Amino acid sequence: MHEAILNHIQKFIHLEPSEIDLLESCLSISQIKRKDHVLQEGQICNTMYFVVKGCMRQYIINPRGTEQTLQFGVENWWITDYLSYHNHTPSHFYIQAVETTEVIALEKTVLESMLVQIPNLEKYFRIVAQKAFGAAQMRIKFLFTMSAEERYNHFKNQQPDFVQRVPQYMLASYLDFSAEFMSKIRAGKV
């Protein structure tokens, strides 16, 4: 039970058997159906989600009414709105299941008591957040320096399977170009 998250945690820190038991007792898996939301714009985000199986995404609706994906979360990723979570402010984002997804939803109150009981977990979440921030910096670099076609090819080389897994319009918006342009890139019409 909960092997996925326990394995992931133990990639970064050591856990005592008693700590594993404690974790087990606090965690539970829930299933989010395709297209269901776990966070809507305007809500305060009190939960962190660990993706066990499936795919979540964080997106916004831009002024033209089009969805734009800011982040995908696949197996072994955490997804949340950290700013809303820390500042208790209304979120700017939606978080939704792209496909039917199993997550471990960790509420702030539960997580905070876990962090007190297993102080070593602080290190785990520190490393997760630092790596995520590092990845966000690289993402901004790619957005700044590559053309649309280059971003598509680069992503496809890095994550060949993932390209098949999500609708093209979601990936297009994640790479910051229109769904129509994605279609033309794929057809070689650019």
Next chain:
Amino acid sequence: MHEAILNHIQKFIHLEPSEIDLLESCLSISQIKRKDHVLQEGQICNTMYFVVKGCMRQYIINPRGTEQTLQFGVENWWITDYLSYHNHTPSHFYIQAVETTEVIALEKTVLESMLVQIPNLEKYFRIVAQKAFGAAQMRIKFLFTMSAEERYNHFKNQQPDFVQRVPQYMLASYLDFSAEFMSKIRAGKV
């Protein structure tokens, strides 16, 4: 001595007097001259920098040979390449002083021993990284949804003083448009 960083840490966690002493003994301020680098592309980043006074920036040189700023770090900000730091891989970035800047440079070996001796610091760095990641997500949102002029005005409203403080071409690249276009925005010629 080191009040800036001690105050910043104590915004998020409690420190015992003995811990403060220990910190004091490990920290030292160094001065980075305007335009000097603390990290160059290709180097492995082993240090985190806390800005006490002044301004640092992280930037890249794009394929056309133009510098593009990915991140500014002003007073009370940490700046580093977390990906290079964690993975021991060559950095994609330059980190440079925009103006002559006082930083506390924390080497990985020193920081790691501090984290062992003051486990509570893990929490501090967790929160710093989570907030930084949250800010990066918002940044991507702004890049995705606002026009160049909107990004400039938004930034100017949020950080009126900062706009005066750095060369326009650095801010232009941070907001992802050309220095020339910045000039036209400011002149109202758009």
Next chain:
DNA sequence: TCAAAAACTTGAACTACTTCAAGAAATACG
């Protein structure tokens, strides 16, 4: 203090994308 370097401005030509609209194809699920 003053020369050199850095930063800013301007206009003209260009281009990598977007938007719109409508139809075709693929997929979900009752």
Next chain:
DNA sequence: CGTATTTCTTGAAGTAGTTCAAGTTTTTGA
């Protein structure tokens, strides 16, 4: 299985920006 919904495609017209080049202004530091 079949239909409703979602996703993808295509071309034409438009635009928010870039690039280039040259001149001007401001700042730096010996």
